[in-house]
Amino acid sequence: MSSSSNKLEEVTIATQPIFTGKVISLQVDTVQLPNGKTSTREIVKHPGAVAVLAIKDGRMLLVDQYRQAMGRTELEIPAGKLEAGEDPLDAAKRELEEETGYRPRSIRRLHSFYTSPGFADEIIHLYVTEDLEEGQYAPDEDEFLHNIEVTLDEAWDLIANGRISDAKTIMAVQAWQLYHLTGKFGYDNE
Structure with a gap:
């Protein structure tokens, strides 16, 4: 199973902080996709x-x-x-x-x-x-x-x-x- 999961993994190239608030923060990650292309991911960070x-x-x-x-x-x-x-x-x-x-x-x-x-x-x-x-x-x-x-x-x-x-x-x-x-x-x- 882990070999299949590795084929799906995205690698973070850069992270741009957008907002930091009382409860959440927002960042945009640039990632390298499994096929070598790049994309962006908007991520909400929360303390749990x-x-x-x-x-x-x-x-x-x-x-x-x-x-x-x-x-x-x-x-x-x-x-x-x-x-x-x-x-x-x-x-x-x-x-x-x-x-x-x-x-x-x-x-x-x-x-x-x-x-x-x-x-x-x-x-x-x-x-x-x-x-x-x-x-x-x-x-x-x-x-x-x-x-x-x-x-x-x-x-x-x-x-x-x-x-x-x-x-x-x-x-x-x-x-x-x-x-x-x-x-x-x-x-x-x-």
Whole structure:
């Protein structure tokens, strides 16, 4: 397999920074293609993020938040970006408590996945917890959130009517459904 992958590899010749912001940066890479020709790739750089499937008394914790890029509110699982050098597990615990007021007594990683590998390097580390205790609700100063708790059936209804439409939350609902059917949250052995 590696010999086939090597035949597909692109070699970066040059990188031109375009924009550096609070959350992302944008660069344009000039690459040499496998056939020797060159092309450009617009790349969004992101520090990575975490998301938490938190289940309390058989209900999933969701955050309702206005999303400017979408022009509307979106129901999502608690999530947030990694700070520089931050361990994803620590970030998951921090984000869950900040956004919901619950602290996980135990938590584990389900999966890590790239959100849009065609143009971005953002990776999200998805965690799950069913063991929560009261913590300190403390959203960021520019975060305005409303918390709700939903059953699995309600989550599917919210997906069907478009109130949940982001990949990380849909993936979390599917993992929760799999847990209901098999006792496992995916490829884990518990």
